[in-house]
Amino acid sequence: MSKKITVNTIQNYKKNNEKFSVLTAYDYSTAKYIDEAGTDIILIGDSLAMVALGYETTHGIGVDEMAVFTGAVARGVKHAMVITDMPFLSYHTDIPSAVTNCGRMIKLGANGVKIEGYSEYILEVIKRLVETGIPVMGHLGFTPQFLNTLGGYKIQGKSDEAVNEIIKQAKALEQAGVFSIVLEMVPQDSAKLITESLSVPTISCGAGKYCDAQVLVSDDVFGKFSDFKPKFARKYGDMKSLIYACAKQFNDDVKSGKFPCAEEVF
Numbered sequence: 060m061s062k063k064i065t066v067n068t069i070q071n072y073k074k075n076n077e078k079f080s081v082l083t084a085y086d087y088s089t090a091k092y093i094d095e096a097g098t099d100i101i102l103i104g105d106s107l108a109m110v111a112l113g114y115e116t117t118h119g120i121g122v123d124e125m126a127v128f129t130g131a132v133a134r135g136v137k138h139a140m141v142i143t144d145m146p147f148l149s150y151h152t153d154i155p156s157a158v159t160n161c162g163r164m165i166k167l168g169a170n171g172v173k174i175e176g177y178s179e180y181i182l183e184v185i186k187r188l189v190e191t192g193i194p195v196m197g198h199l200g201f202t203p204q205f206l207n208t209l210g211g212y213k214i215q216g217k218s219d220e221a222v223n224e225i226i227k228q229a230k231a232l233e234q235a236g237v238f239s240i241v242l243e244m245v246p247q248d249s250a251k252l253i254t255e256s257l258s259v260p261t262i263s264c265g266a267g268k269y270c271d272a273q274v275l276v277s278d279d280v281f282g283k284f285s286d287f288k289p290k291f292a293r294k295y296g297d298m299k300s301l302i303y304a305c306a307k308q309f310n311d312d313v314k315s316g317k318f319p320c321a322e323e324v325f
């Protein structure tokens with residue numbers, strides 16, 4: 060397996076115009092296999108609130124839960140860069156608690172954190188985290204933690220004015236020290252303009268092919284989560300059917316006496 064991916068690897072990808080991949084993971088064994096498959100960045104996304112814990116939005120999860128999932132993923136990963144998505148209210152109230160909460164993830168094995176949005180306060184948080192030695196991934200466009208103020212799952216950056224605003228925000232994030240920026244639910248042509256105006260890589264989450272990288276929620280990729288499927292996600296497998304078939308066969312075997320067999324007993 061190749062060397063550990065770092066902020067320098069990510070910078071070089073952008074410089075050399077090389078695409079890279081980002082997938083979410085929430086547990087040890089999934090993280091291990093995703094890592095072995097050569098994924099560049101593994102994100103403990105706060106999407107886990109929805110796909111792993113059954114909440115309706117990402118708001119329900121807190122720092123203590125993210126810490127448990129961060130430790131589990133970090134223990135499974137050797138090669139990828141591990142990034143923890145900081146949950147709602149974990150960096151919003153004041154800078155000392157933002158540094159403490161983000162630093163806790165680094166102590167558990169994360170190599171950086173992701174924080175959503177743009178404001179003068181967020182720029183200050185980014186600066187302080189980077190000064191502390193914590194790499195930061197930004198997140199613009201549709202930002203799920205702002206679901207209630209954005210008025211729902213809405214595409215962002217559609218008009219010229221809206222794209223220019225995202226470019227302004229992205230440049231400010233870059234200036235503050237982020238090493239990459241997720242662009243979520245932004246039209247492909249807008250994402251192209253944003254990507255071309257930055258020296259840090261953009262990571263598309265439903266923002267099209269011109270971004271420097273692509274991210275998807277692993278449960279969507281594996282065909283495990285089935286409550287809804289975002290338009291931009293691609294299903295590469297049918298884990299839902301596989302889990303159902305295995306559980307059904309086990310159930311049938313127990314009831315018919317086929318499990319356990321001679322080789323499965325002491």
Ligand code: KIV
Binds near residue numbers: 102144241274
């Ligand atoms: O929570 C998450 O998984 C995310 C990515 C999909 C970008 O924020």
